[in-house]
Amino acid sequence: MFSEEDIKLETNNGVKRSAKFKSEVIINPFLRDKNYWDKENELFDKIKTAILTVLLVPIRIVCMFSLLLLAWCFAYIGIYGYSREDLKLKPLKGWRRKLRTLVGWIFRGMYVVGSAHYVKIKGKRADPKDAPILLGAPHTSFFDSLTVVLSGPSCVVGKVEAGDIPLFGKLIDMAQPIYVNREDHNSRQSTIQDILNRVKSNDDWPQTMIFPEGTCTNRTSLIQFKCGAFYPGLPIQPVLIRYPNKVDTFTWTWSGPDVMMLIWRTLAQFHTFVEIEYLPVYVPNDEEKKDPKLYAKNVQRLMSKELNIPTSDYTFDDCKLMENAVKSKLLFAEQLSDVQRFREKIGLAQSQIEEYIVKENFKGNEDYYLEFSEFVQRLKIPADNTSYTLFKFFVGASDIGDVIDFKEYLLHALFLIKYSEAKIELLKMMFMLYGESGRLQREPFVNNVMKHFVKIKADQLNKLFYSLDVNNVGSITFNDFYNATKDDKKFAVLYKPNQNFRQRHKDSQ
Known part of the structure; x- marks a missing residue:
């Protein structure tokens, strides 16, 4: 099943053209309607x-x-x-x-x-x-x-x-x-x-x-x-x-x-x-x-x-993936297994371009609301039904219209890329995603980054931030955080590898 829409695309000379794209209607077997009443009566x-x-x-x-x-x-x-x-x-x-x-x-x-x-x-x-x-x-x-x-x-x-x-x-x-x-x-x-x-x-x-x-x-x-x-x-x-x-x-x-x-x-x-x-x-x-x-x-x-x-x-592994995404408080946790599928179809799972985007002078303190044409340009992928379906998974995080918060997309993509590794590797990328030049300010540290990793109250995270910001510059680096937490039992979960990780379809026993 597909849902068809007209989309404006920008050509190389800056002229916008109209094109029709269809987003695939996905039926996830692990989700069901929370309404269990007789809808007719x-x-x-x-x-x-x-x-x-x-x-x-x-x-x-x-x-x-x-x-x-x-x-x-x-x-x-x-x-x-x-x-x-x-x-x-x-x-x-x-x-x-x-x-x-x-x-x-x-x-x-x-x-x-x-x-x-x-x-x-x-x-x-x-x-x-x-x-x-x-x-x-x-x-x-x-x-x-x-x-x-x-x-x-x-x-x-x-x-x-x-x-x-x-x-x-x-x-x-x-x-x-x-x-x-x-x-x-x-x-x-x-x-x-x-x-x-x-x-x-x-x-x-x-x-x-x-x-x-x-x-x-x-x-x-x-x-x-x-x-x-x-x-x-x-x-x-x-x-x-x-x-x-x-x-x-x-x-x-x-x-x-x-x-x-x-x-x-x-x-x-x-x-x-x-x-x-x-x-x-x-x-x-x-x-x-x-x-x-x-x-x-x-x-x-x-x-x-x-x-x-x-x-x-x-597979059952898709269910486990979504469960881990919910525990990590990802906004689009229920769509994550489908995001994974479409990234694989497009070739993004192999190129992992999202990681390079974040590493190359990404300004995480700015807003990144993108239309579909900008989305495919950033990821260097074809504008087709498959990429449009991937885009549509993330529409709804803002009230601006048919646009997505690109940082939300990057967060979910990084979660998939780093899924097999210790959480500290994803956290390192998030310092770049929500910071600038490797430095992260207090508000995104508490509200955008740490909420995905540990169950620690905001006042304690604020206290940690101020203790790391010894020069009172209003920001900290990943190395500051790493050196302060690598031997701290409260943060031990960040340094443990994902023992239960398996590549999709590698083992269907």
Whole structure:
């Protein structure tokens, strides 16, 4: 989708000409509308929700909590005497396995009490010997765990932190999950090995349910599948998850309503409809067995076709990038992964011209509001739809019209360029971006620079600035700051390298 506009461009002889450019309409799978009401009947929806919140929701909460306690008791008994390492190595057998099935049915009862009365099952779940791995997508909600329950219950691959959740932790442990530490990239390899060990084992393991997207999305597309499920080269069964409800009270994305708000809205519904479809088992060919990325891409395409939604090249790393940008208080944090994509398309990620612009006598104490024609001239890039889309990401930071604050653009570009390095390297560039001749004044030091790096009150930053400005010239240099903070624990975070950095698409496991 594109939005077309007339833009004035200046030619080499100073004459302005008119040209039409289209900015691409980007649908980010990690964002969702914060309005979770019925847009056609919002007043009725709010009145209904208010009434059910008083009359129905408390009853549902009490019943669900009672079932949760009952399930926890059985889970505690079922894995008593087993460590997590024991549960990782051998499947439960005998009465423990039957107890595991009982816990699954109790958990299913929680969903029924919580409004999921209508669950439609399409297709047939394959025998574990025919398809040891189940692949669930799109992954959009906490409700997706119902698919795990109704599939055996199956084993899962999940965050290691999930096992420490009060009450739910025991239930998750009883599912004998393969835990992954998403902050530790070495954990990814061990997770793949754990999957291989299970699916190739002669033990009677239940099927393993994997959500290959690795994080929740808004169902507008299927993001890149992680390759962990595909390394064994064994047949898998795709499982489609749909929520055919008029009002979306499920979708839980990186940016949007928080989980407690969504749970409340779901509990305040009379009924919730869920549809789970088991597709035929996908048997990889020889080429796919040798190339897990090809295998993952082909299954992604198959599932997207059945879901009637497109595939996209977004990954979990994009989500982490935006999360870090929010923590750094970047104004356009939600657009940063798209900014990264378009910089790569244009070639800016390779040239990194923004860094040279800032280093070459950039006067950061001046305003830099640029129109599109000036924007492409500064960056030495063609004026086309791609560069215009990049430009449009930053329109809105000022009230001047269809212009951008070029310093905001440079800040976001520098954030991407220096993302793999310690924060002090970005801070060094920001001294040039907001200063002049390598010197930074007090106001931009406190309000424009340091707010992106440390949680220190303004009065303390002012105190630091004045202590560094020993000659009372009204400005400080980066070296002044560096020498004063390199051994200070309050600023230690600036000097630590970004251990979790990965180049986009380099590793999609």
